[in-house]
Amino acid sequence: MLSRIRNWLRKDDLPGGYELLPASGADHDQRAHHLATLPHVPAPIPPASYAIALVEFAERASYYGVGGVFTNFIQRPLPPGGNGAGAPAEGSEATPGALGRGLQVSTALTGLFTLLAFTTPLLGGALADMRWGKFKTIVIGTAIAGIAHVVLVYAALPSVLQANMAFFPFLVSLLLLGGSTGLIKANIAPLMAEQYTPEGDYLATLASGDKVIVDREATIQRIMSSYYHSINLGAFAAIASTFAEKYVGFWLAYLIPGAIFLLMPPILYAVYPHLAPAPPPSSSPLVDAYHLARRAVAAKPGDERGEREHGSRDEAEAAQALEACKLFAFFAIYNIADGGLNSLMTSLAGSMTTHHPLIRRNPFAIVVSIPLLNKFVYPALEARRIAHGPVRRVVVGFILAAAGMLWCALIQWAVYHTSPCGYSATSCEEVSPLSAWLVVPAPLLAGLSESIAVVSALELAYTMSPAGLKSIVTSLFLFTQAISAGIVLIFVPVMRDPALVWPFFLTAAFTALASAGVWKRFKYLDTAAH
Structure with missing residues (x-):
């Protein structure tokens, strides 16, 4: 068994028929022409x-x-x-x-x-x-x-x-x-991600003779x-x-x-x-990032002299990683919409007829949507030259999560108005005549939003951090889940009847505002990437 696995792992990253040529090998005009006119495709994932x-x-x-x-x-x-x-x-x-x-x-x-x-x-x-x-x-x-x-x-x-x-x-x-x-x-x-070793885009010739940008x-x-x-x-x-x-x-x-x-x-x-x-472990990139962050906090508005004096490549990479971490801060809001209120959602379904384990449908939505996005949606957008950089995808994911929370707010309002106990529906021994299947769109939207927003954030965590900080930057993104859980914990005492519409509605509103904030503050990252 192990020998079969090893033989599979020895395969080349690219299938037969690919002849990779560095795009930088051509003159500048020809390279720009290729980048603008040839289809862009991902390389096969390394075994x-x-x-x-x-x-x-x-x-x-x-x-x-x-x-x-x-x-x-x-x-x-x-x-x-x-x-x-x-x-x-x-x-x-x-x-x-x-x-x-x-x-x-x-x-x-x-x-x-x-x-x-x-x-x-x-x-x-x-x-x-x-x-x-x-x-x-x-x-x-x-x-x-x-x-x-x-x-x-x-x-x-x-x-x-x-x-x-x-x-x-x-x-x-x-x-x-x-x-x-x-x-x-x-x-x-x-x-x-480290197993994919090319550091930039490449010109490739397929077995058919067609040229593409990898x-x-x-x-x-x-x-x-x-x-x-x-x-x-x-x-x-x-x-x-x-x-x-x-x-x-x-x-x-x-x-x-x-x-x-x-x-x-x-x-x-x-x-x-x-x-x-892989590069050997070192504390130097983290030290650079620490000093950069400290100067950024201490600097006065408009003071760029320090930046020019310390503008080394290492510090430029650390600054880029710091930008990624600033974007991740918005996920502390997003995570509440994406699973942070699952207990309220489960309680909502429990106040309705035909109760189902709705929490399981979030992974189901992700498992189904990721292959569909990669095989159909993203290639279709690329073929039509529709920009879909990571920041745009994060914004779309935020909007989908906000829509899921808004849907829950509407269903909770409907349950209050149809439950035999009215605005005490959660503790009522009888249930609303509305079917719990009405709640299903919310976890499905949350799962789709994760497939878009979280995957894009992980991509940014890797591409925007220097080699010596990739795990730390990824862990900082994951840590936003702890911040979100803490925020929810603070408000747990007020999450009860008759006010359960508000947690869903306010989460939807703040997530929508966060999507606008991400776009306004970080849209330049998509432009820079292209």
Whole structure:
């Protein structure tokens, strides 16, 4: 098996029929003519990048698979008449459970797990860029997570649960798994993109004799799409874990994502000899970025003398990375529209008839939309010379997310006006006659927006950061999710009946304003890229 993987990884990045010629080799006028008239196409994704995407799939299957059943495992006790592994008796409507620690402990520990997953990428990015390198950091994170999975399955064994000895090993595994997430997640996307080595656009001759421009930006975009696609394929592991906890027990619910996680070590072993050379870890780019940021804060408006005096190439690259981070700040608002109010959305659906697990449709929308965007939408835009740079795509993604929140506000308003309890619909024992299927467009819009906006942000994180800061800049983008979660947490006390229309409406309004802010402040990046 490993030998087949290695043979596949040895394939050239480009299929037969491509003859790549540097565009800079032609004279300036001819080069400009080619860039303006020839079709721009992405290069094939390097096999090593696909292999690393499989690593991300396994890691995300592990994360979502176990995280999806943590709440029941912690909060609820072993069901009476169950099999002793957490599953209720056959035919029972009881909810699976294990530790019986209650809602507060469950909320605290699941919140801690999420917080670790959101914040430790900062550590993972810093260690990769300054000390260990991306691949070694991923390997160390994989080893820690592997230990966590073994301990987690042990904590869920029926004999351990029935002896009331499961809490401590479970807590250890939760901390190890949450902490290891950051070591892996901050480095997968930049390592995938790093495998595409050309530094600019190229003129290529196809087997048919047609000439095309192999576009680096389009290639990085496709690689990031593949990365994000693998994340959301992994998210479907939560479905298997949910069925396992209900019909077999928590040991199987944890074993399934753990078994998928075991894909990571052999893939990492096979791909390592085929990775593109990477710059050695160094603290210098981070130091340059720190000094640049400090001067930017201290400088008076219009004072450009310092910039001219310190205008080295390294600092210019650090300044570009700082611009990317400024754009990422807008994602602290976007993330609230894109999943930050999922609990309210689930509650909304629960106040309606025909309740379905709507949260699962977000990954489904992403898994379906990414190939469609790459195969049909973006090539069609390119063929018609319609500009669709990363900033434009971010703006479109923001608008789609805002539309999803506005739709939820309208549905919540309709539920209040059709519920037997009126503006107390959330706590009402009866439900609105409206179908929960009316909520489905919101997660579908959110999933489509992620496929466009988040993929574009990851592309910017890679292309706008110097070699020594790519993992750190990516981790800063991921950290915006922690900021968004904190903002939502602040307003949780006021998110209740009869005012649940307002969280959706205000989130839609602020996300729409953020889209305008992104375009006004950063549209020049699309112009500069072309």
